[in-house]
Amino acid sequence: MDLKQLKAFIAIADLRSFSAAATKTGLSQPSLSRLLKQLETDMGVELINRYNRPLHLTEAGAFFYDKISAILTEIDTVTSMTQRLSAPSSALNIGFVPSVLYGLLPEVIASLKQSNPDIEVNLKDISSYQQIDALKSGDIDVGFGRFAHQDPWIQQILLRHERYVVALPKAHPLANVREQRLIDLANNRLILYHQTHLPIATPAITTSIPKPTSTNKLPAHTKRTNSTGQPLSFSTLNEPVTEPLLHLFAQYGIAPLMTTTVSDLQVALGLVAAGEGVTLVPASLQTVRTEQISYQRLVHENVTSPIYLHTLKDFVHPKIPDLLTATYQVYEQRGITYRKQKFASKL
Ligand code: BEZ
Numbered sequence: 001m002d003l004k005q006l007k008a009f010i011a012i013a014d015l016r017s018f019s020a021a022a023t024k025t026g027l028s029q030p031s032l033s034r035l036l037k038q039l040e041t042d043m044g045v046e047l048i049n050r051y052n053r054p055l056h057l058t059e060a061g062a063f064f065y066d067k068i069s070a071i072l073t074e075i076d077t078v079t080s081m082t083q084r085l086s087a088p089s090s091a092l093n094i095g096f097v098p099s100v101l102y103g104l105l106p107e108v109i110a111s112l113k114q115s116n117p118d119i120e121v122n123l124k125d126i127s128s129y130q131q132i133d134a135l136k137s138g139d140i141d142v143g144f145g146r147f148a149h150q151d152p153w154i155q156q157i158l159l160r161h162e163r164y165v166v167a168l169p170k171a172h173p174l175a176n177v178r179e180q181r182l183i184d185l186a187n188n189r190l191i192l193y194h195q196t197h198l199p200i201a202t203p204a205i206t207t208s209i210p211k212p213t214s215t216n217k218l219p220a221h222t223k224r225t226n227s228t229g230q231p232l233s234f235s236t237l238n239e240p241v242t243e244p245l246l247h248l249f250a251q252y253g254i255a256p257l258m259t260t261t262v263s264d265l266q267v268a269l270g271l272v273a274a275g276e277g278v279t280l281v282p283a284s285l286q287t288v289r290t291e292q293i294s295y296q297r298l299v300h301e302n303v304t305s306p307i308y309l310h311t312l313k314d315f316v317h318p319k320i321p322d323l324l325t326a327t328y329q330v331y332e333q334r335g336i337t338y339r340k341q342k343f344a345s346k347l
Contacts, residue, residue: 001042003075006068008035009047013065016054077136077153081315084138091120092319095131095140099265100307103162103284104330105144111326112319119319128196131310141317143310146282147196155313157341159327161304162282164248165295167268169275175294182252182300189277190245190256193268197242245280248303269293316343 011021012032022029040047047061057065096105109121126134131143132151149156166180174184241250249256260277262268266288268279273292282305286295309327311320321343331338 005039095126095143189258191279
């Protein structure tokens with residue numbers, strides 16, 4: 001068994017067609033067919049059923065595909081990391097989720113450039129989960145996101161917890177209420193905008209199914225955790241609430257009456273400005289559309305959004321410690337509470 005055979009198998013399995021796999025890999029169809037046959041003969045297992053179109057994997061083939069594609073991704077990651085180790089890029093490629101751009105990211109970059117006048121910084125707008133793949137492939141060297149990740153290749157530093165604020169249309173009856181409670185928002189349309197949902201722990205857990213109630217208050221929650229160990233809340237149907245804003249409400253036993261889901265934060269704030277509903281955003285967003293939107297604090301201190309710095313565990317770009325120092329400097333200048341952390345770099 002060799003790498004060429006495995007890559008041929010993955011390409012055929014991905015595309016369910018010899019001709020499409022040939023185009024993708026640049027190999028001829030007979031070569032691909034020969035590589036697959038050799039692999040199956042070496043293993044003594046039929047992996048792909050060739051008698052149906054589109055092609056499909058046998059049960060053993062599907063199992064092999066799952067395991068081998070993960071291994072091939074690891075090989076790509078290790079290869080790319082090794083290449084970067086031998087010739088680290090001088091530029092620092094930073095991935096970020098849009099919400100941190102409205103916050104302190106510009107100040108952090110300015111502070112980094114002050115201490116490193118020659119540094120070249122490239123910024124890439126990229127979702128929290130995509131940042132993990134981008135770190136592994138070398139597309140970015142560091143990522144700022146709002147979700148914790150459990151990945152053996154990745155280390156994360158929790159920078160701080162940012163409080164959520166309520167965004168209401170200026171004409172809303174609650175628009176001038178200084179300290180808002182989630183329960184008072186429950187009868188409004190809540191605009192949801194997160195692309196990333198909270199992860200769920202995989203182990204099967206059996207719990208009784210609570211009966212749906214007639215009010216929008218949820219029954220007492222079953223304590224289960226997501227894959228990062230944080231408690232998950234459950235809906236009346238005992239399904240985990242993984243949408244981040246609904247999860248915040250569910251922690252208080254509240255299910256908003258109506259929701260609308262949009263593609264991003266900007267659209268959500270646009271709908272609030274148009275009087276279509278209310279939403280919750282990290283406090284740093286409260287400078288956006290202030291003529292039409294009233295931002296108010298929440299009484300609940302733990303309704304927060306974490307900000308993480310993600311990097312590879314085994315390869316920290318030489319400028320990343322300076323980036324962390326620049327972040328802490330900005331926090332100190334602004335009087336923001338944080339807990340200093342260090343990288344566990346082996347290199
Ligand atoms: C922050 O808002 O805390 C932050 C945002 C981007 C980079 C670093 C910190």
